[in-house]
Amino acid sequence: MKKITSALLTSAVIASPLWADPVDDTLVLNEETTLVTRTAAPAHVSDVLDEVMSGWLFRGTETRAMQADDFDNPGMIFVEQAQEAWETAEGTEGKSCSSCHNDMDSMAGVKATYPKWNEAAGEVRTLQMQMNDCRENRMGAEAWGYDKAPAINMEAALASVSRGMPVNVAIDGPAQSTWEKGKELYYTRTGQLELSCANCHEDSYGMMIRADHLSQGQINGFPVYRLKNTKLNGSHSRFKGCVRDTRAETYSPGSPEFVALELYVASRGNGLSVEGPSVRN
Amino acid sequence: MAKGVKPRVKVPKSAEAGEAITIKTLISHKMESGQRKDDDGNAIPRSIINRFTCDFNGENVIDVTMEPAISTNPYFEFEALVPEAGEFKFTWYDDDGSVYEETKSIAIG
Secondary structure (H helix, E strand, O other): OHHHHHHHHHHHHHHHHHEOOOOOOOEEEOOOEEEOOEEEOOHHHOOOOOEEEOHHHHOOHHHHHHHHOOOOOOHHHHHHHHHHHHHOOEOOOOEOHHHHHOOHHHHOOOHHHOOEEEOOOOEEEOHHHHHHHHHHHHHOOOOOOOOOHHHHHHHHHHHHOOOOOEOOOOOOHHHHHHHHHHHHHHOOOEOOOOEOHHHHHOOOOOEEEOOEEOOOOOOOOOOEEEOOOOEEEOHHHHHHHHHHHOOOOOOOOOOHHHHHHHHHHHHHOEOEEOOOOEEEO | OOOOOEEEEEOOOEEOOOEEEEEEEEEEOOOEOOOOEOOOOOEOOOEOEEEEEEEEOOEEEEEEEOOOOOOOOOEEEEEEEEOOOEEEEEEEEEOOOOEEEEEEEEEEO
């Protein structure tokens, strides 16, 4: 009996540091805008999650504070660079983004609805795919590489003007088959470790995976400024990193698989505020 | 000449007389240490901001000597007493001789 008690005690002592729940905190941006970082799960994920939570709640005090002030948020430096690019004419047509879209503030709300079905192209498109459509067909400029600096900076700038608005991607109608494909990928175990997205981010969020605090894997904060590589990172690059960590061959950023996965993962965060560029470690 | 250098400063628009206010500054700069080598093995020449100063109405508030180990985009946060309305002047000195300046005025009340 004594042996059993001590064994129980030992397991309790070991188990407790494995749990590190998200903090109870409110994200107020620039002392003005209160962002929604936790809310009731949207209907299509309510059977597996009660509440959806931004990754912001799973990060440390200093990292959270850095995101709360635009001056302290290093991601905003890249946003400023993209705002210059917005005004810069490129390509054979001599047009800039602002030639058609005017001020960037006019794009408020756009990021919240992407990835989105494009009727003319007959496919679901991410914001970066849409930007490249503009560059190639309207500006006569070269397409930007997927998740490469100019593209990810522009995505962050477009996210920054939508901050505080709820993520609201459509999953029905023509987008549904892509969404289903993304859902299948989310639940498919990959690699030598045989892990799916759900194993960590649905079954185990709040726990520690060695030194990392597992979040729900929400992408409402993308593009993300990561302290570890001091630049903005796209959701596809993050997906690639995760799949690689399961010791699998990964898909490429911009591939149809990751476009579908982005749509599905974004839809799991419907209702959370757009946060990009957020700050994470 | 270093490219893409841009100073940024955050100062409150107003303060009480005699109040200590928090000032945040950041200058985007690559801060090349001079220790690194390029793909061909040649040393990349040092190119850093070597001095940063802040003055209030001509009186010095802070004067910092900066060294090569300081990271990209140097950030300084400090406090200053504001006895009267006036103007903060911030100056960054680059290795290449460039001087970057920024001013912010503050009111009392």
